[in-house]
Every structure is written in structure tokens, then in C-alpha cells.
Amino acid sequence: MPFSPRLRRRIRQLHRWIALAFSLPLLILALTGFLLSFEPLLNSMSRGTDNLTAARSIELLQSVDPQGKAKTVTHRGYEGTLEVAGPGLRPMVLDIETGEVTQHGIIARTFILSRQIHKAFVGDLSWLVLISTVAMGVLIALGLLMGWPRRANTVSGWHRVGAWIGMPLLATTTVTGVLMSFGVTMGGGGAAPMTMGRLNEPMSMVQAVQAVEAQKDLSAMAWIRPAGPRIMMRYAQGDRFQGYFVTPDEIVAVPRNLPRAIHEGLWSIPLGLAMNLIVSILTTGLILTGLIIWLRRRRPASSLAAFRNVPR
Numbered sequence: 001m002p003f004s005p006r007l008r009r010r011i012r013q014l015h016r017w018i019a020l021a022f023s024l025p026l027l028i029l030a031l032t033g034f035l036l037s038f039e040p041l042l043n044s045m046s047r048g049t050d051n052l053t054a055a056r057s058i059e060l061l062q063s064v065d066p067q068g069k070a071k072t073v074t075h076r077g078y079e080g081t082l083e084v085a086g087p088g089l090r091p092m093v094l095d096i097e098t099g100e101v102t103q104h105g106i107i108a109r110t111f112i113l114s115r116q117i118h119k120a121f122v123g124d125l126s127w128l129v130l131i132s133t134v135a136m137g138v139l140i141a142l143g144l145l146m147g148w149p150r151r152a153n154t155v156s157g158w159h160r161v162g163a164w165i166g167m168p169l170l171a172t173t174t175v176t177g178v179l180m181s182f183g184v185t186m187g188g189g190g191a192a193p194m195t196m197g198r199l200n201e202p203m204s205m206v207q208a209v210q211a212v213e214a215q216k217d218l219s220a221m222a223w224i225r226p227a228g229p230r231i232m233m234r235y236a237q238g239d240r241f242q243g244y245f246v247t248p249d250e251i252v253a254v255p256r257n258l259p260r261a262i263h264e265g266l267w268s269i270p271l272g273l274a275m276n277l278i279v280s281i282l283t284t285g286l287i288l289t290g291l292i293i294w295l296r297r298r299r300p301a302s303s304l305a306a307f308r309n310v311p312r
Contacts, residue, residue, distance in 0.1 A: 008146070015142040016294060018135055023287050025121070025132035030287070032118040033173075034280035037265060037273050039111045044236045044269050046077030047220045050096050054213030057082065058206050060094045064101070070205040072225040079105045086205075130181045136283075137174045140167060155296070159289040166282040173279045176263035189243060189257030190227035197230045197245020197252050208233075208246045215251055216244075241266040 003011070052075060060082055061070055071086035081102065085091040095102045104112065120126040144167070149160030163170075185191040203211075208224050208231050222234040224246065231246045232254065241261075243254035256267070265272020 003145070011142055011145050015139060015146065016290075018139055018142070019287070019290050020294065022132050022135040023291060025128060026136060026283060027287050028121065029118060029129070029132060030280045030283035032114040033276060034284075035110060035114040036118060037276035037280065040241060040265055040269050041273050042078040042107070043076070043222050044239070044241075047236045048077075048217065050077050050080045050219060052077070052082070052096055052219040052221070054209050054218055056096065057209045057218060060084070060096070060099055061206055061209070063099060064092050064094065065089055065205075068204045068206065072223065073205055073209070073221075074223040074225075075219075075221050076104075076108050077219065079108050081108070084205075126181070130178070133174055133177045133181065136170070137178065140171050140174065143167065155289050155292050159286060159293060162282060162289075163286055166278065169275055169279050170282065173263060173276075176259040179259040180263055184259055185257040186259065188255040189260065190230075190232065191257075192245075192255050194229075196254070197232070197247055199230060199247060203231055203246070203248060207248055211246050211248055212244075212251060239269050241269075 057073070061073075061084060064084055065086070069086040069089040070084045072084070074083040074085075075081075076083070080096050081104065082094045082096055083091060083104075084094065092101050093104055094100070119129065121128055143160075143163050146160075149157065149164055151157060151161060205224065209218065212218055212221060212224070212233060216235060220236040222236060222241065224231060224233045226232070227245070233244045233246050233251065235242050235244055243257070244251040245254055261267040262272075265276050
């Protein structure tokens with residue numbers, strides 16, 4: 001049933017004002033998402049380049065953490081570093097080759113800052129990230145209600161056609177982002193059954209590294225860290241990332257956290273990268289063209305008002 005002209009006008013107005021209100025947060029999310037799209041690719045491409053082994057990892061751990069406080073180890077093969085952190089332990093970045101305490105390079109710092117901003121903007125504004133993501137979903141729904149666009153070689157025409165073409169990807173990213181904000185994992189990740197990867201007693205990071213090395217090439221490890229009472233590892237495997245629970249006797253594949261895997265492109269590194277790049281570029285384009293359309297519509301009214309106020 002077609003909408004009345006008045007209702008269609010109201011829908012367009014609502015779409016316009018929501019877009020204007022959230023244009024800056026959405027633009028920030030799009031730009032940081034664009035940068036973060038490359039992190040899985042670099043982690044995968046650098047697999048094995050620094051020859052990280054259990055012996056070298058243990059040597060590095062013991063050099064800065066002789067008391068065994070480390071709970072998290074993050075491996076960035078693209079810069080050849082191992083970051084160690086834990087309760088009562090100052091986070092330290094170690095050069096795998098030299099063993100010296102160093103600092104992250106510009107690429108790693110960019111990824112870390114982008115992730116912080118993407119999750120919570122500045123400070124603790126994660127609620128604004130969630131509201132902005134929901135607003136994106138509302139914009140998509142309103143766009144559907146506005147109907148199929150007419151092709152026109154104008155900014156407005158390209159805005160509408162681009163939105164419709166990219167709508168499946170935009171909707172997928174938006175829905176998975178909202179699900180992640182509410183901690184929905186669809187039974188995967190840290191929400192997997194507690195019978196998987198159960199530890200009978202606390203496990204040190206040295207033991208975890210040794211357990212991984214017994215079954216996997218440690219140089220493909222992205223990180224090892226706690227997941228509730230269990231220890232979890234993210235591992236570059238083929239063209240995707242796989243999670244594992246680590247125990248002294250075995251490592252157990254973790255059921256996939258679908259919202260996170262899709263949103264972060266972990267399900268397939270090349271396809272996930274392409275999807276996230278398209279979404280980021282498309283979102284940025286829609287915001288900018290939307291602003292241009294709004295400014296053009298305001299200009300005639302402003303110009304006319306100025307003309308009327310000219311003294312004669």
C-alpha cells in the first residue's frame with residue numbers, strides 16, 4: 001500500500017534529521033572501521049615471519065614477569081612484538097628479536113587507538129556508539145520505507161542508489177554491531193559450553209604457551225588471554241581466524257562467535273576485508289552526500305531571505 005505524500009514527506013524529514021544528528025559519530029565509526037579492516041590482514045600476512053616459538057616466548061615472559069603474573073599475551077607479527085600484561089604487571093611491549101622493552105610502531109598504535117575510538121569514542125562513551133549504531137539501523141529502515149529510488153545523475157540520485165545497493169552490507173554490519181554491544185555471541189566465543197576448555201586448576205601463561213606449541217605453530221597466534229575461568233587463543237588459520245580454548249593437555253576449537261566474526265571480518269580475511277572496506281567507504285559517502293543535499297536545499301531559502309533583506 002503506497003504512502004500518502006504527507007507521510008512520505010514526514011519519513012524523509014525524519015531520515016534527514018536523524019542523519020544530521022548522528023552524522024559525526026557515524027563518520028567516526030566508518031573511518032575507524034576502515035582502518036581496523038586491515039588489522040586481520042596484516043596479522044595473517046605476517047604469520048611466521050618472526051619465527052616466534054614457545055622457547056622464545058617463555059624466555060621473554062620470564063625476563064619481564066618472573067613471578068608469573070601475566071594473563072594476556074598479544075602477538076603482532078607485522079611489527080615483531082609481543083605485548084605482555086596482567087594484574088599487577090605493567091603492560092610491556094617486547095621486541096621478539098632483541099628481547100628489549102620497546103614501544104608500538106605507528107601501525108600498531110593506529111590500530112589500538114582506532115579500536116578504542118570505535119568501541120567508546122573518547123573516554124567511556126560506549127553508550128553513544130550503541131545509540132549511533134541503532135540510529136544507523138533506523139536510517140536503513142526509513143530508507144526502505146522511502147521506496148525504490150529513481151535513477152538520476154545527481155548527488156541525490158547517487159545517494160539513494162548507493163544506499164539501496166549497499167543496504168544488505170550496511171544492515172549486516174549494523175545488526176552485528178548491535179548484537180556485539182549487547183554481548184550476544186550465539187553460543188560461540190566465551191559463551192561456549194563450560195565443559196569445553198575447562199581448567200581443573202589455574203594455568204600460567206608459560207604453561208599456556210607450551211600447550212599451544214605442542215599442537216600449533218605459535219607464530220600464527222594473535223593473542224592468548226582469559227575468557228572467564230578459561231584461557232582462550234585467537235589463531236590465524238588459513239584465510240580466517242579461529243578461537244581455541246587452551247588447557248594443559250589440549251587446545252579445543254571454540255564455536256564461532258558469529259556476530260563478532262562477521263562484524264570484524266574474521267570469518268574470511270579477504271572477503272571480510274572487502275566487506276568492511278565497502279561498508280566504511282559507503283557509509284562515509286552517504287554521510288557526505290547527505291550533507292551536500294541538505295546544504296543545497298537550505299541555500300536557496302537563505303539566499304532568498306538575504307535578497308529580501310537588502311535595502312532598496
